[in-house]
Amino acid sequence: MSDPRLPILAELEKKILWLASWTIHNANHLRESADGMKVGGHQASSASLATIMTALYMAALRPQDRVAVKPHASPIFHAINYLMGLQTREKLENFRAYKGAQSYPSRTKDIDDVDFSTGSVGLGVAQTLFSSLTQDYVRAHGWGLGRAEGRMVSLIGDAELDEGNIFEALMEGWKHGLRNTWWVIDYNRQSLDAVIREGLYDRFETMFRNFGWDVVTLKYGSLQQAAFKEKGGERLKAWIDSCPNQLYSALTFQGGAAWRKRLMDDLGDQGPVTQLIEARSDAELSKLMCNLGGHDLPSILEAFEAIDHDRPVCFLAYTVKGFGLPLAGHKDNHAGLMTKEQMAGFQSANGVRPGHEWDLFEGLSLPESQVRAFLDKVPFFAEGRRRLSAPVLPVPAKLEAGIQPVMSTQMGFGKILDELAKLGGPLADRIVTTAPDVTVSTNLGPWVNRRGLFAKASMADTFKDERIPSMQKWEFSPRGQHVELGIAEMNLFINLSALGLSHATFGERLIPIGTLYDPFISRGLDALNYACYQDARFMVVATPSGVTLAPEGGAHQSIATPLIGMSQDGLCAFEPAFVDELAVMMRWSFDYLQKDGEGDPDERTWLRDETGGSVYLRLSTLQLEQPQRVMTPELESEIIDGAYWLRKPGPNASVVIAYTGAVAAEAIKAVGLLGEDRRDVGLLAITSADRLNAGWQAAERARQRGNHRATSHVERLLGDLSRDCGIVSVIDGHPATLAWLGSVHGHKQKALGVEHFGQTGTVADLYRHFGIDANAIVHAAQAAAPGRPVRYLKALP
Numbered sequence: 089m090s091d092p093r094l095p096i097l098a099e100l101e102k103k104i105l106w107l108a109s110w111t112i113h114n115a116n117h118l119r120e121s122a123d124g125m126k127v128g129g130h131q132a133s134s135a136s137l138a139t140i141m142t143a144l145y146m147a148a149l150r151p152q153d154r155v156a157v158k159p160h161a162s163p164i165f166h167a168i169n170y171l172m173g174l175q176t177r178e179k180l181e182n183f184r185a186y187k188g189a190q191s192y193p194s195r196t197k198d199i200d201d202v203d204f205s206t207g208s209v210g211l212g213v214a215q216t217l218f219s220s221l222t223q224d225y226v227r228a229h230g231w232g233l234g235r236a237e238g239r240m241v242s243l244i245g246d247a248e249l250d251e252g253n254i255f256e257a258l259m260e261g262w263k264h265g266l267r268n269t270w271w272v273i274d275y276n277r278q279s280l281d282a283v284i285r286e287g288l289y290d291r292f293e294t295m296f297r298n299f300g301w302d303v304v305t306l307k308y309g310s311l312q313q314a315a316f317k318e319k320g321g322e323r324l325k326a327w328i329d330s331c332p333n334q335l336y337s338a339l340t341f342q343g344g345a346a347w348r349k350r351l352m353d354d355l356g357d358q359g360p361v362t363q364l365i366e367a368r369s370d371a372e373l374s375k376l377m378c379n380l381g382g383h384d385l386p387s388i389l390e391a392f393e394a395i396d397h398d399r400p401v402c403f404l405a406y407t408v409k410g411f412g413l414p415l416a417g418h419k420d421n422h423a424g425l426m427t428k429e430q431m432a433g434f435q436s437a438n439g440v441r442p443g444h445e446w447d448l449f450e451g452l453s454l455p456e457s458q459v460r461a462f463l464d465k466v467p468f469f470a471e472g473r474r475r476l477s478a479p480v481l482p483v484p485a486k487l488e489a490g491i492q493p494v495m496s497t498q499m500g501f502g503k504i505l506d507e508l509a510k511l512g513g514p515l516a517d518r519i520v521t522t523a524p525d526v527t528v529s530t531n532l533g534p535w536v537n538r539r540g541l542f543a544k545a546s547m548a549d550t551f552k553d554e555r556i557p558s559m560q561k562w563e564f565s566p567r568g569q570h571v572e573l574g575i576a577e578m579n580l581f582i583n584l585s586a587l588g589l590s591h592a593t594f595g596e597r598l599i600p601i602g603t604l605y606d607p608f609i610s611r612g613l614d615a616l617n618y619a620c621y622q623d624a625r626f627m628v629v630a631t632p633s634g635v636t637l638a639p640e641g642g643a644h645q646s647i648a649t650p651l652i653g654m655s656q657d658g659l660c661a662f663e664p665a666f667v668d669e670l671a672v673m674m675r676w677s678f679d680y681l682q683k684d685g686e687g688d689p690d691e692r693t694w695l696r697d698e699t700g701g702s703v704y705l706r707l708s709t710l711q712l713e714q715p716q717r718v719m720t721p722e723l724e725s726e727i728i729d730g731a732y733w734l735r736k737p738g739p740n741a742s743v744v745i746a747y748t749g750a751v752a753a754e755a756i757k758a759v760g761l762l763g764e765d766r767r768d769v770g771l772l773a774i775t776s777a778d779r780l781n782a783g784w785q786a787a788e789r790a791r792q793r794g795n796h797r798a799t800s801h802v803e804r805l806l807g808d809l810s811r812d813c814g815i816v817s818v819i820d821g822h823p824a825t826l827a828w829l830g831s832v833h834g835h836k837q838k839a840l841g842v843e844h845f846g847q848t849g850t851v852a853d854l855y856r857h858f859g860i861d862a863n864a865i866v867h868a869a870q871a872a873a874p875g876r877p878v879r880y881l882k883a884l885p
């Protein structure tokens with residue numbers, strides 16, 4: 089029996105395609121008259137998913153499900169939300185414009201309820217997989233059981249599947265027993281540039297099955313299925329099956345007459361096949377040939393509803409890019425737009441009167457009351473806003489760090505987590521750590537020994553059972569708090585993104601901490617950006633960093649990461665030199681990760697700390713002598729603001745040294761060497777170039793807006809230096825990180841750092857080679873503050 093929802097869903101599909109197409113056309117038209125520029129809008133890409141998205145959003149999805157929409161199907165997504173009263177006409181009129189509806193669905197910039205942002209292809213896809221694993225993690229820990237288990241659904245372009253990170257995620261999903269994940273492939277056989285390779289469906293199918301997925305192919309629509317049953321139908325089916333993608337697309341674009349000619353040429357038999365073709369008008373023939381599975385509501389609904397298990401499912405849906413529009417099938421249609429004439433034709437075919445384009449019920453053939461009654465009951469939207477929240481976890485006033493006289497920040501990190509694991513409490517219980525096969529080498533070991541690894545099924549550590557001595561327990565259980573990943577850094581960041589949105593997606597807060605080697609941030613950079621853009625909350629701890637890891641490998645050095653830390657929006661970067669600083673940073677971060685306030689910037693720092701964000705800690709394996717000092721509230725606050733005077737410059741200072749991170753020891757030594765020949769030398773410890781710089785920029789903006797008293801932390805710190813005092817900055821990273829300090833008040837500056845990659849050697853060799861050792865600092869100080877020659881200076885190599 090046919091599904092009673094079909095007539096109304098068919099009407100809605102038409103309406104949704106109309107609204108999306110109108111949104112794009114109208115926005116382009118407005119822009120064109122305003123500034124002569126068209127902005128595109130992915131008309132064809134959207135149309136390709138109109139049927140499937142109608143079936144999903146209006147029928148198959150449930151309130152607990154979450155969706156990542158193919159980026160360039162955003163107009164369809166916005167149209168659906170507009171229809172449901174969740175998107176405004178004003179935003180759609182401003183589609184792709186300032187503060188208008190976004191060209192790619194955005195959790196942070198759109199007002200409609202976007203579950204996962206998309207835009208950079210491949211990332212949203214993988215996010216659904218890791219969100220499903222997050223859901224399993226949360227539930228295995230006994231949280232959120234009052235809520236129904238949801239499906240994580242991704243709508244994927246076929247060319248999107250060229251993105252390698254999708255395959256990295258597939259592998260990880262398989263290892264973790266992925267469930268409740270649906271990926272729907274929009275197999276329109278077109279990419280941005282052209283038509284895709286033949287036979288990809290076969291590779292996709294084999295691959296997904298290999299990873300344990302159920303694969304459902306939606307190839308022929310119900311019209312085609314009926315035609316295949318007619319006499320001669322078998323031959324038509326065989327023709328469709330062997331038709332090359334390019335030809336199918338070209339004929340789709342050309343329409344009924346072209347289909348007829350080609351089919352008659354290839355199949356005409358003066359018999360049943362000819363009859364099958366002749367029995368149809370051009371329009372009917374075109375409709376039949378474009379009636380692929382992905383545009384056939386009955387087959388789609390049936391396929392979705394037939395899934396009666398929680399294994400991951402891949403739906404391979406044959407579609408037409410530009411379906412229902414005059415652009416259909418053309419290989420150049422990616423940025424194609426309908427002309428005004430085409431649009432006028434499309435409008436009258438939709439029964440929409442001029443001036444009534446935005447009317448919700450315009451042109452529908454069913455009574456408004458019936459459509460309204462249906463919309464009121466659409467399950468997906470039935471429970472209102474799907475974005476959830478979770479209470480803030482209390483953070484201890486101080487974190488224990490078990491400081492040894494000599495240690496590295498990486499050791500400190502391991503110790504702080506170890507102490508937290510031992511202490512217990514709500515924060516410790518909600519921390520989840522994750523690393524791409526570098527758990528032990530980034531010092532997560534002690535934490536994992538106490539808190540265990542996560543897996544849905546328990547698994548003992550055979551080495552322990554066999555009494556083989558080992559520092560590391562490797563026991564898996566559903567209560568474990570460490571998610572071990574394979575080496576793929578993209579997976580690390582997408583996993584952090586999914587875990588870091590658990591409060592919003594599942595209403596259960598997690599505090600995710602991910603570790604990796606600092607240089608490999610670049611390997612996962614787009615995924616890191618994506619996670620921040622979605623406003624996921626996590627801590628990324630990168631260690632070792634710089635050239636300080638020395639003999640271990642030139643190929644593992646990081647130069648650009650401090651600049652990434654400064655420039656990555658939504659990510660607050662710290663680089664401590666000492667472990668007591670690290671403890672302060674981590675404590676502050678646990679609060680910061682949980683903030684979601686609005687409001688004005690703090691008048692002291694000009695930073696928007698109430699908004700919250702994620703945190704990046706750049707750590708080192710270099711062991712330094714730790715300062716013996718009392719951590720006062722003032723020092724704590726300066727560490728968080730980004731800098732403090734380790735040695736305050738005296739009134740006659742002609743030079744100050746500013747350092748970040750593990751080169752602290754060299755800077756301290758340099759100050760000693762300068763002591764006899766330069767008076768009152770100051771030593772500035774920069775704990776966060778990122779926050780220091782951001783505060784300075786923000787204060788300047790506030791002044792330009794008329795708040796003349798706005799002053800940032802760095803302006804206060806350097807405010808007392810005399811005009812001709814020089815600054816020498818030094819970091820084991822790119823010198824540009826600190827090279828702006830001189831412009832704060834117009835001081836002469838020499839910026840030291842690392843610019844070249846890959847040299848091995850001891851720490852001393854490399855510091856000397858790159859000119860960041862004490863001797864190089866003294867040379868720079870002498871150049872910045874001319875005076876009598878510094879007596880301890882050695883010639884530069």
Ligand SMILES: Cc1ncc(C[n+]2csc(CCOP(=O)(O)OP(=O)(O)O)c2C)c(N)n1
Binds near residue numbers: 134207276279
């Ligand atoms: C990482 C990334 N690289 C490039 C692009 C530009 N881009 C947008 S859509 C697209 C092709 C999409 O093809 P497909 O996934 O098949 O979707 P369709 O256009 O068929 O709807 C490309 C290359 C992008 N959005 N993200």
Ligand SMILES: [Mg+2]
Binds near residue numbers: 275
């Ligand atoms: Mg495509």
